[in-house]
Amino acid sequence: MKKTLIRLLGGEKLQMVRISLFSIFISLLVGAIIFLALGKNPFSAYGNLLQGSGLFLKQKYAGRQNMFTDFMGFLDTLTPMIFAALAVAVALKAGLFNIGVSGMMLAAGFVSTITVGYSSLPAPFARPLVLIIGIISGALVGALIGWLKYKFNINEVVSSIMINYTLMYIFTFFINTFFLDPVSRQSVVITEEARLTLVNIKALGLKFDIPLAFPLAILASIFVWYLINRTTTGFEIQAVGLGKKAARYAGISISKNMILAMTISGGLAGLAGVTYFCGFNASIQPGVVPGMGFNAIAVALLGCSDPIGCIFASFLITIISNGSIYMSSQQGVEIEIADLITSVILIFAACSEFLRIYIEKISMELNDKKDVERV
Amino acid sequence: MIDNIIIDGLAFALPMFIMAIGGIFSEKSGITNLALEGLQGVGAFFGAFTAVLLMQQFGGSSQVPYYASFFAAILGGMLFSLVHVLLCIKFKANQVISGVVVNILATALTSFLTKRINESIFGKASNKFVLGTSARFSVPGISRIPVIGAFFRNVYPFEVIIIIIAVIMWYIMYKTPFGMHLRACGDNPHAADAAGIDVNRIRLLSVIISGGLSAIAGMSYAYSITANFSPDIYLGLGYLSIAALIFGNWSILPTLEACLIFGFARSGGQVLIQQLGMPSTFNDLVRIIPYIVTLILLVFFSKHNNSPRALGEIYDKGKR
Numbered sequence: 286m287k288k289t290l291i292r293l294l295g296g297e298k299l300q301m302v303r304i305s306l307f308s309i310f311i312s313l314l315v316g317a318i319i320f321l322a323l324g325k326n327p328f329s330a331y332g333n334l335l336q337g338s339g340l341f342l343k344q345k346y347a348g349r350q351n352m353f354t355d356f357m358g359f360l361d362t363l364t365p366m367i368f369a370a371l372a373v374a375v376a377l378k379a380g381l382f383n384i385g386v387s388g389m390m391l392a393a394g395f396v397s398t399i400t401v402g403y404s405s406l407p408a409p410f411a412r413p414l415v416l417i418i419g420i421i422s423g424a425l426v427g428a429l430i431g432w433l434k435y436k437f438n439i440n441e442v443v444s445s446i447m448i449n450y451t452l453m454y455i456f457t458f459f460i461n462t463f464f465l466d467p468v469s470r471q472s473v474v475i476t477e478e479a480r481l482t483l484v485n486i487k488a489l490g491l492k493f494d495i496p497l498a499f500p501l502a503i504l505a506s507i508f509v510w511y512l513i514n515r516t517t518t519g520f521e522i523q524a525v526g527l528g529k530k531a532a533r534y535a536g537i538s539i540s541k542n543m544i545l546a547m548t549i550s551g552g553l554a555g556l557a558g559v560t561y562f563c564g565f566n567a568s569i570q571p572g573v574v575p576g577m578g579f580n581a582i583a584v585a586l587l588g589c590s591d592p593i594g595c596i597f598a599s600f601l602i603t604i605i606s607n608g609s610i611y612m613s614s615q616q617g618v619e620i621e622i623a624d625l626i627t628s629v630i631l632i633f634a635a636c637s638e639f640l641r642i643y644i645e646k647i648s649m650e651l652n653d654k655k656d657v658e659r660v
Numbered sequence: 661m662i663d664n665i666i667i668d669g670l671a672f673a674l675p676m677f678i679m680a681i682g683g684i685f686s687e688k689s690g691i692t693n694l695a696l697e698g699l700q701g702v703g704a705f706f707g708a709f710t711a712v713l714l715m716q717q718f719g720g721s722s723q724v725p726y727y728a729s730f731f732a733a734i735l736g737g738m739l740f741s742l743v744h745v746l747l748c749i750k751f752k753a754n755q756v757i758s759g760v761v762v763n764i765l766a767t768a769l770t771s772f773l774t775k776r777i778n779e780s781i782f783g784k785a786s787n788k789f790v791l792g793t794s795a796r797f798s799v800p801g802i803s804r805i806p807v808i809g810a811f812f813r814n815v816y817p818f819e820v821i822i823i824i825i826a827v828i829m830w831y832i833m834y835k836t837p838f839g840m841h842l843r844a845c846g847d848n849p850h851a852a853d854a855a856g857i858d859v860n861r862i863r864l865l866s867v868i869i870s871g872g873l874s875a876i877a878g879m880s881y882a883y884s885i886t887a888n889f890s891p892d893i894y895l896g897l898g899y900l901s902i903a904a905l906i907f908g909n910w911s912i913l914p915t916l917e918a919c920l921i922f923g924f925a926r927s928g929g930q931v932l933i934q935q936l937g938m939p940s941t942f943n944d945l946v947r948i949i950p951y952i953v954t955l956i957l958l959v960f961f962s963k964h965n966n967s968p969r970a971l972g973e974i975y976d977k978g979k980r
Contacts, residue, residue, distance in 0.1 A: 382756050433955075439962045442694060442756060443906070446899040447951040454951075458944040572944075579764055586757065619775045624768035631761045632747070639751040 427551020703875020737875025
């Protein structure tokens with residue numbers, strides 16, 4: 286048992302990746318047990334998750350739809366998730382725990398909606414403007430949290446939660462008073478020109494959506510990876526995250542880097558916000574803090590807070606959350622089970638550091654035993 | 661008008677206070693506890709489920725479900741706090757991350773189970789356990805005094821429970837050997853260990869206590885603000901109580917002041933909206949008040965706080 290564990294998870298090469306895969310595997314096993322306890326077949330349930338996300342053929346499709354339609358819909362939800370996970374990951378690199386992604390997403394979505402979404406700007410201006418305004422509004426909220434942390438020593442977790450709820454209630458008030466669509470009970474839908482997703486495109490005898498910002502999400506991951514691993518700024522941010530005292534001793538400004546990391550994180554969260562509220566959706570539901578900001582924490586932890594790891598982790602978590610709608614209708618299971626599996630993954634991801642140390646310990650013990658035998 | 665501010669303010673502040681005491685117990689022993697939010701929700705879930713079950717047995721007017729629900733809530737909260745214990749102490753996870761993870765798990769688990777139970781036991785599709793608000797009572801005589809009397813008028817029974825438990829907890833924290841050991845574990849676990857105290861056992865007990873106390877708060881909110889158990893119970897009140905204990909500098913009496921400020925700020929805003937006859941959408945603006953007040957208070961009081969010195973540090977015997 287111990288030997289197989291060491292063989293699977295020991296050694297330096299890609300160890301964190303293997304540990305992440307291991308925690309995902311254990312979580313899926315736990316999920317399978319839950320499905321069995323509910324009297325469902327876990328294989329077909331997991332299969333439904335893949336089918337719902339367009340990665341596996343369904344038995345039948347509605348008219349003008351096939352696997353490609355589902356897959357494009359999947360990419361549409363994947364896009365904001367990648368941005369949100371990157372936001373959490375950048376903050377984690379600076380030793381900050383950004384739980385305010387949801388609030389930043391709301392800020393970006395709301396400001397872009399009322400400024401560009403309700404204007405009559407033509408598409409070539411409207412879409413870039415939505416992105417820029419989203420980045421700025423998210424970054425401002427992020428900078429505020431970083432500044433509060435540095436200037437007043439306010440725990441960033443507590444302040445971001447306060448800001449999440451404050452923003453949510455403010456926007457709820459404005460939406461309910463000025464921008465409410467009385468039929469849908471959501472904010473009025475934004476114009477087609479400003480929306481970052483092209484909806485109901487008819488081509489090749491099919492009908493599908495095109496998430497325009499998806500390539501941007503991949504580019505952003507590469508950019509963040511470059512910034513963190515190949516630039517001085519990134520090095521300084523990492524140094525602050527690894528040890529504040531040592532960083533200060535080396536002449537690195539803690540305040541500057543903490544605020545900078547939160548600003549970048551906020552900008553990315555802002556992109557998540559606009560791709561979610563002005564892309565995947567075209568309106569904002571009042572009174573709700575988007576759950577994606579919290580799932581993003583799971584994704585970033587699972588991706589070892591590495592920008593490229595975040596893409597793969599987003600892929601997995603989005604399969605679960607996106608496919609759960611189809612799975613729940615096919616299996617007759619509550620849709621909440623998707624969140625349950627996600628949170629189990631999160632628990633095991635939180636233990637990954639322990640697992641790494643444990644593996645190190647038992648492999649050392651094993652080596653000692655060998656040495657004793659040799660003597 | 662002032663009477664209403666006091667009555668509603670107390671009903672909001674006291675549950676927050678008991679939850680903050682739970683937080684103080686956990687953090688004084690050295691375990692950062694952001695899981696309060698999840699713990700109060702899970703407590704409310706267990707309590708509300710018990711209450712709904714018993715209400716069928718005893719009928720609506722009986723008092724048994726009410727008190728049984730608090731008992732069940734405390735047990736449920738203590739049980740669920742073991743997840744935080746397991747992650748923080750056994751698996752040495754980052755305590756902030758563990759707290760957030762516990763909260764996410766709590767939300768997912770309770771919303772799933774509520775739907776499931778409603779469907780399989782009560783045969784209806786719903787994501788809530790409807791409780792209604794609890795009955796109130798007034799202390800005869802004293803409650804007639806103007807202004808001060810309001811503290812004794814229309815009191816929820818849970819407020820009395822909370823005050824009694826709060827006094828007991830204050831005694832345990834500051835007047836018993838256990839309380840002293842607990843505070844020692846938060847300030848200098850290595851010294852405590854050298855003195856023969858089992859650090860991890862003390863921390864385990866204090867997190868379990870915080871689970872039980874948060875559960876009382878959750879159950880109180882389920883019987884007052886939300887009048888049911890549903891995912892709506894995760895309003896961020898757990899985080900508010902953490903802000904309150906930071907403002908109260910990790911000691912019990914100043915934390916009570918902070919909670920009262922939140923409570924009266926909230927009820928004051930609501931009364932104002934009613935008095936000015938503003939439309940109901942303005943209630944959303946009033947709901948911001950406790951969060952904004954928290955932020956502003958934190959701006960003034962976070963700089964000079966003295967948190968327990970070993971707060972958030974994983975206890976590693978080898979470091980001694």
